[in-house]
Amino acid sequence: MTKHATRLNALVKLGSFFKDYCEYAKNKPQNNQNSNPRFTAFDEAITLAGHKNGWFTPENILFSIETWGDLLDKEKLTNWLSNYHLDNKTSKSVAVIMAGNIPLVGFHDFLSTLITGHRIIIKLSSNDKVLLPFISSYLCEVEPSLKEAIVFSDGKLEGFDAVIATGSDNTSRYFEHYFKKKPNIIRRNRNSVAVLTGKETESQLQALGEDVFRYYGLGCRSVSKLFVPKGYDFDAFFKAIYPYHNIVDQIKYANNYDYNKAVYLMSLFPILENGFLMLKEDTSYASPIATLFYETYDSLEELRELLEKDKDKLQCIVSDGFSTDEVPFGQTQKPALNAYADNMDTVDFLLKL
Template identity: 50%
Template sequence: MSNYNLETFIKAFSVLGEHLRNPDDELQQLIASEQYHNAWFTPASVNAAVAAIAETLNSYDLTKWTSQYIIDQNKSAKKVGLILAGNIPLVGFHDILCVLITGNHALIKASSQDARLIKYILHKLVTIEPAFTDSYSFVERLQGFDAVIATGSNNTSRYFEYYFGKVPNIIRKNRNSVALLTGNETAEQLFNLGHDIFDYYGLGCRNVSKLLVPKDYDFTFFFESIEAHNDIANHNKFHNNYDYNKSIYLVNRDKHLDNGFLLVKEDERFASPLAVLYFEYYDDLAAAEEKLNLQTESIQCVVTAAPLNIPNQVVGFGQSQQPGLADYADGVDTMAFLSSL
């Protein structure tokens, strides 16, 4: 790590954060055009992703975060292969940040769905701090790596474990997020829950796809409170999913609730189809907590105002898509992993 200096790197990422908070014409044009490469990456979604990252890239938060780790500045840089997901804009940025700020080299296998934004941001980082010039490479195939961080599905994880099992690795599988309601939520809390459900069209692992609700829960107030999110129905691909799932439920006579843009169905599973929200009743909070603990490997985070003792991250309403620097995917500390290489 001959050119490694943590203070310099923190300053560079802080300047990058300022740039993302105040995008220039080039970035604004890129944000506007992403929808033509990936229909899910609307300007609103990309702006939300850029803003969420920018919020974390400041000197105070970066210093506080990195100070928790012992980073050997004299150790030679390791080549860390990154297989990035592409389900929501810039979803792989945090892994890249972790690799670069620990002084390692990122071998980036970007998703075809989300390569342009990441390439732009890294190019901007190099213009801010030239020391990053040789800190990353975009590759079509991983080779010559010392460690791997791979994000995929339950199916691809088996291949990842086969190919990368002999080197230090973090291999992520499918996860979904859950909201636990008590029936005492305010209209504002439920409106904010709408963001947890609908932001990025529900495509992220931090999106709520399942509700746990008390026995005899009345969904009327829930539907009234999320009505303001109804413009999501104007997105063609989302609406197609809504229509498709609705037709299946009607043909099969599956019992469900429908507010015109969201289908709500009782189901024990955690991963619901797009435009569908599963729910399950619980008898008391202890029973709900027990269910969450039994399913911890399938859960990314839990949205609730109730006090819970679970290993998964618990966040307030509207906060699931606002992870901090230390809110690691699957609860696996990426920085500790990289610092130990």
């Protein structure tokens, strides 16, 4: 069996483990002494991840695991990779510097590096140091040859042939300078927007709430800004997203809501709010937690020109009939395997090393 086939099988087993764990987690008995020891260990890892990062709630971690469980399917992986020539590639060492804004945010880079036959040297974010090591230990258990292919680095990165680094606009400048002599993918800040016309159904607007509130809006695929026609009435939007009102029960979110509301009020900024989300008119794309920026437009054609000009700042455009590469309402946090961050084909990059 080729290295590619061996790793593919291991990843499919991981997908099955994720699916089985999610089923167990949703129907967990009160007394789980007879549970699969791997499930119990995963419970402990998820609890620890939440202790280390208050944004990593069990619900959001489970959502991420369930999403990846669905994608790590043999047919989906095979279809994704069918456009690439994977076999007989020289193995390189690839350093991957991961962000930590949402659970397992660096998993796609992890998957891509392993499936292309390379060795991965992982530099984890301090905000997400628990989940991937646990998952890696499972992979190495089902496929021992991966023990040599997965390395975690706490110190200075050394012995690498290429780099994939994800960070802020500020850290990207450091990455570009430090890694300029190596083949690299350097990712910067990106945000996602939604374009509304006023013709959206209640179900579409409710689904938009998933794009706004999932992971507390901390992901690059989280909608942080709305574009609405002049004179847009936000009442239908506020009504549709009301089912998400319990988000304010999360203490970190509530603290951000209260703080940002106080800042806006003291600054005399006009805002619209409903007790768990504030809407503020602003030309920026990146909005603070518990705030959604909005901007009005006169014509959809002018808006298309603006978003095309700013495409390097954007990850997703959520809409219905506005753009050829739009994302349907409610789907931003369920990307396909070929929905590459920053629209850079990671697998192609790795195969050319």
